[in-house]
Amino acid sequence: MLLDREEPLEILVVDDRQDNLDDMQELLEAIEQPVHCVDSGAEALEYLAQGHVGLVLLDVQMPRMDGFEVARRMRADPHTRFTPIIFVSGMAQTDEILGQGYGAGAMDFIAKPVQPAMLLHKVRALLEHEQYRRDLRRMSLQLERERAFNASILDNTAEGILVVGDDGRIRFANPAITRMLGCQEGELTGSELLSWVDVPGHLQWQESSFYEHWRRREHLRLHDANLHTRGGGVVPVALSCSPLPDDAHGMILLALDMSRVRDLHHQLEALAITDALTGLLNRRGFLQELQASISRHQRTGQKAALLYLDLDGFKHINDTLGHERGDQVLRQVSVQLKACLRPYDRLARIGGDEFTVILDSLSDPAEAASVAQKLIQQVVSEGAGEGGQPGLGVSIGIACLPTDGSSVEDLLRAADTAMYAAKRGGRRQYRFYETDLCPQN
Template identity: 35%
Template sequence: MIALSVFDGPGGKELLDALILAAWLIVAGYALVAFIAYHQHNKRRAAEAQVRLAAAAFEASIQGMMMTDAAGAILQVNAAFERLTGYARAQALGRHAGFLTSTRHDPGFFQRVFAAAEERGYWEGEMWNSRANGDLFPAFMTLSAVRGARGRTVNYAMSFVDISERKQAEQRIRHLAYHDLLTDLPNRALMGERVGAAIERARRDGRKVALLFVDLDRFKNVNDSLGHVVGDELLRHCAARLLATLRTADLVGRQGGDEFAVLLADLADIEDAARIAAKLVESVRRPFVVGSRELRLTCSIGVAVYPENGANFDTLLQNSDSAMYAAKEAGRDCFRFHSLEMTRRATWRLELENDLRRAVPANQLWLAYHPQIDLKSGKLAGCEALVRWRHPARGAMNPAEFIPVAEDSGIIVSLGEWVLREACRDRARWAAAGLAGVRVGVNVSSVQFRDPAYVGSVERALADARLPAALLELEVTESVIMGGFEHVVATLEALGRLGIHLSVDDFGTGYSSLSYLKRFPVDKLKIDRSFVIELPGDSESCAIASAIIGLAHGLGMRVIAEGVENERQVAFLRDAGCEEGQGYFYSAPLAAAEFEARYLAPALAQR
């Protein structure tokens, strides 16, 4: 009590209040320290959880991954790294990341990669890496610089995937672009390049070049009597026979059907070409053994020589073709050189051209529609408009005869506009009658596509027919879309802005650049019939079709296959992811009235 008396005197209450406040502050201080410690503990646990999550993601990634220090020494790798490279973790740690690069790259390659990542913050691209067993493989790699608090690089993060399968598919597609599928001989595109190069060398060295056009006589009889399987095998035998007869420096290519082209380079005189042509005629004359059959053929060969008969591939090919017809007129089983007197074929083409100019106003043309079917539902998905010609004297004309004449003469512009307008009018009539959601496809030639007024003509055709643009699909070939990148992109984008669907016809038969293709606003790829005909029995055809389907889907495009002729082909294509099919398995091309009877009437009955 005496001790407490100090609080009874003057200022005692203030002293007591101060002591109580001090006691509370001490208690509060301990509580604050405990709270801060608890909060820091939770933050540490959260950070540790994030680290564990990042480590788990790093380890579980299907991409090969590496972490290095600022000098590029490997600090950590994941399981996918070990699987893709064959190097165990212990073999990689501490080594410079560049040890993976193959000898296909120069010694400074990886230093440049790191320098680019340091400058931009990242680098990505393709490279060739080596596995532990010495095998090389193409990889797509991403290298990212990890910056510290002061902005300096403290680590590098690297990830890569093996792109061997994609590269093989691309290589196969590139090969197909320059080679005939049936015989694996160079196609017209590659022959054109090789002939052009041979002409340049001959011009420099004062030599000659000969182009031989080889046509198998009456080959159609083989297909008609023994079937296309035997015919195709005979074509392979012919290709091998021609190759075996030629010199090492010569080149033989297939132009299509039963036609071959032979390049004879570095000739001293035309007698050399005559001797080789005679050997080719004799070699084809010898019997062929196909299966259990012994078959006999002859051939007609036309010869055109640089510089006498032309200074470029197209001219030499045209003149050798004319000479080949002269050989046929001489009784076949022989060869002939080109001469200025060979006017028969040129006259025939001129007459055909004049007749074709009169065909539209004379109402000799009509459209057939080839149905396109959804492979899953079996329902109509679209149709392709195909032009037909009833010639007053020659009867039904093969489009393969008059379309090239139309393109060469420029008639294709007016002809193509007629086809477009007729197709739009027919489709608009069907839409008014109740057929919904089915697009009509119209083919576009390279001549049309290069016409600056083409987009406007399409817009007018849609407006005049009052057809929604979404119901029109324009089909262009690979040669069209590769005919001048900037112009092609501008035209395709203009058509796309109208709402028109765009597709690439006969994909795989031309020479598409895959890097360009992904930049085009294309909705659909059409697999060429040559890749479909041997499905599913031929493994290479299966691989090619699957690669094209995968490529299209990877670029966000749909796929349609043409030339579908049986249920097995349908089953393979459907299982491979192809959305649509077109071919005689479903229907032959139909006149408009037949198309309406088959598809429009049932559609109305279901309403």
């Protein structure tokens, strides 16, 4: 069952003791997500069939059906195969018990009595992961629906249709292809096919794959092609070309507009490299951008710098004010950091309270130092404590390309080392990796 994005995921608690259910219900109020409690494995499986559950907290020792059996049945059911399971049990966590639990499909094992902070942190993390997985699945299903829709158009010949002669000139164009290319009625007729297809260089008709496949009486399918519009734009299309009977001396070409499908692909790609909490690049997106910066340097000699940022005082906020307040602080800091950077600088959150900045087109390391100082001042001034709480700060390590490394691993290691040097030096400051070569604060 596919959920709407607005419907919150539920936490299902399964335990045969009512006092444990009551305690867990009270503890999970901090999550602000719906919680449903049942006292048997059979009831759990029945409730899971409704499709609302995003996480299961499952006791192991229960009469009639223990937690291991519930987990195995969940993993055997396509609707609950990927639903996260945390075993919460008073059993000794021996290698045998842990092996049995993880083998049954658990993602984690927590001993009773539970530590509230640890449990709440893991519940939040798994719920976020499950929501992210469902969002990806929803978008993938939407993409599949678009593909099926486009396939149905092909079946009903509602796509763009061109008839092309063996000389490469268009003999017929239906209204769909005319609209697709922004042409007037009859404008395509008589023109050369290759003048509308995006092909490399000045390819002659007899050298084209269209002509070669027609000559061999073979079908040609191009799933990632582009057609030029009359106004100078480009339309992404899937092309299918088939030879007509011999006496027709030509071929029929079907063009399917793939604009919406490509847009969905781009959305999926963007989702995969975006941090869900802040909207910045995530670690995967950051690594891609850093590799791209290294490649630009290899081509052009363009210098760059990597800034590795770690928040000072953030752990205290998380421990005293809670993870929800911590998430709010991370979002605020993201906005503050972005305000100090140029539009083409790349800011990422790579995990926890760690951020990175890639600065390209640098003429001198002092430029990186200037940016780092602005970031430190911004976080200190905007993140001052409220109600007697200590304020935030940020420690920054700087690695320069190419002096401190020419690979992703080397630059990350250098910037991380410099960041820890800044923390050891008193926090709320920056350090270059090679202090004997680069300027310091």
